[in-house]
Every structure is written in structure tokens, then in C-alpha cells.
Amino acid sequence: MPSPRHAKDGLFLAYRSNRTLTEQTVQKQHNDRVRDRLLRAASERFNRRGYAATTVREIVETAGVTKPVLYYYFGSKEGLYLALLEEAHQAFQSRVEAARKSSGTTRQKILKLAEELFQLFQMNLEVVRLVLAVSYGPPQGAPPFPFDAFHQTLQGTLERLVQEGIRSGEFRSGKPSAMATALHGALGACMESALMHGEAGWNARRIREVLNLVFDGIARSGGHSRESKA
Known part of the structure; x- marks a missing residue:
């Protein structure tokens, strides 16, 4: 049986250990908030002034920190820019993968994917x-980033899901890449409309309506396309 002194020492060590863990947790939360x-x-300054015109001073003043803090977390303006895009792509990949692995029919998985991406888009x-400005606009002197990774991730996932739907008999036979491109295009058009005209009226339900048109086809049963008549 431990002596009272040993028991007291044990309580002190446990207290000190818990205090250290608490301090580490608080510090990590503080670091995460500063980094965010x-x-x-x-993101705000790059959008407003462009990458090249934005200075480190403007960024740290907007964030309410000092230059050494930015250099501590990201090393440079270039490092901050790349971290911003890399984290965006990681979040994108995570949502896509979670939807692909979700339960339900292939259609339900694709609709889930669309809802997840629209939510991420809104946030x-x-x-x-x-991403759009740097990808399609004039060069801004920004360090290179593989923006095509966003497209490839979504297109590849849609193709795999379409193949899954064809194998299960849920979708008719056809070229998976073409079917995936149709879904990809419909989803992209919804996102672009929400971006250009504001989010009013755009929600997960409306996106499901658009994608369901692609799933069901817009020709009436028994109808013939112009191409099939040729």
C-alpha cells in the first residue's frame, strides 16, 4: 500500500501532467485560430487586389498579426498562397471521397457528392x-499550382461512379467518360450560376433537380434524337 507521501506525489504528477496537456491543447487551439x-x-486580399499586388503587410494587418507570425506559419507570401490552395484541394478531395464511399444507389451517391461540393462551395x-481568377485570368506572378487537380479529381470520381451504375444495371450502357462529363458540366453550370448571380434561389434541392434531368434524360420515352435519325 503506497504511503501518504507517495500518494501525494502521484497526485501532484497527475495534476502537472493534466495541466501540461491542457496548456498544449489551448496553445494548439490558439495556433489554429491564428493560422486560420x-x-x-x-484569400480576401488576393481576391481584392490580385496575388502580385497584395503585400505581406496588407495580409498581416487584415489578420491582426505581425509579419513574423506569418513567416513562422507559412515562411513567405508564396507559402501562404500555396497552403491556401492545398488546403482547399484537400477539403475538396475529402468531400468527394466521402460521398463516393457513402451508402445508397449510384444516383444517391452522385447526388450526395453534388450536395457536399455545393456546401463546400458556399463556405x-x-x-x-x-482559383478561377488565377486559372483563367492573366498571369499574376503567383507560384504554380496544379489547378487541374480539382477537375481530374471530380471527373475521375464521376466516371468510377458511372461505371459502378452501369455494372449494377442502374444506368444504361454507354461511354462512362461522356456520361460523367454531362454530370460534371451540369454541376459546374449550377456552381457558376450561383457564383455569378448570387446564392439566392440556389440550394441542394435545386441542384438535385438539375442533375436528375441528366439522370432521367430530357427526351420522352420512345423518342429519337436527331443523331439517331441520321
Whole structure:
């Protein structure tokens, strides 16, 4: 049986250990908040002024920190920019993969994928605008980033899901890449409309309606396309 002194020492060590863990948790939460503020500030400034015109001073003033803090977390403006895009792509991949592995029919999985991506889109409008501006706009002196990874991730996942639907008999036979492109295009058009005209009226239900048109086809049963008549 431990002596009272040993028991007291044990309680002290347990207290000190718990206090250390608590301090580490608080510090990590603080670090995460500071890092997130810098990422949000960078996204805002890059969108407003472009990558090249945005200075480190503007970013840290917007985030409410000092330059050494930015350098501590990201090393440079370039590092901050790349971290912003890399985290956006990781979040994108995570949503896509979760939807692909979800339960249900292939159609339900694709609709789930669309809902997840639209939610992510709504939460990160400034990052979406930045990606589009740098991808399709004039060079801004920004470090290179493989923006095509977003397209390849979604297109590849849609093709695999379409193949799954064909194998199960849920979808008719056809070229998976073409079917996936039709779904990809419909989803992209919904996102673009929401971005250009505001989010009013755009929600998961409306996107499901658009995608269900692609699933069901817009020709009436027994109808013939112009191409099939040729």
C-alpha cells in the first residue's frame, strides 16, 4: 500500500501532467485560430487586389498579426498562397471521397457528392473566386499550382461512379467518360450560376433537380434524337 507521501506525489504528477496537456491543447487551439485568420485574410486580399499586388503587410494587418507570425506559419507570401490552395484541394478531395464511399444507389451517391461540393462551395466563395481568377485570368506572378487537380479529381470520381451504375444495371450502357462529363458540366453550370448571380434561389434541392434531368434524360420515352435519325 503506497504511503501518504507517495500518494501525494502521484497526485501532484497527475495534476502537472493534466495541466501540461491542457496548456498544449489551448496553445494548439490558439495556433489554429491564428493560422486560420491568416488564410482568410490572404484569400480576401488576393481576391481584392490580385496575388502580385497584395503585400505581406496588407495580409498581416487584415489578420491582426505581425509579419513574423506569418513567416513562422507559412515562411513567405508564396507559402501562404500555396497552403491556401492545398488546403482547399484537400477539403475538396475529402468531400468527394466521402460521398463516393457513402451508402445508397449510384444516383444517391452522385447526388450526395453534388450536395457536399455545393456546401463546400458556399463556405469558400473567396477561394473559389481566387482559383478561377488565377486559372483563367492573366498571369499574376503567383507560384504554380496544379489547378487541374480539382477537375481530374471530380471527373475521375464521376466516371468510377458511372461505371459502378452501369455494372449494377442502374444506368444504361454507354461511354462512362461522356456520361460523367454531362454530370460534371451540369454541376459546374449550377456552381457558376450561383457564383455569378448570387446564392439566392440556389440550394441542394435545386441542384438535385438539375442533375436528375441528366439522370432521367430530357427526351420522352420512345423518342429519337436527331443523331439517331441520321
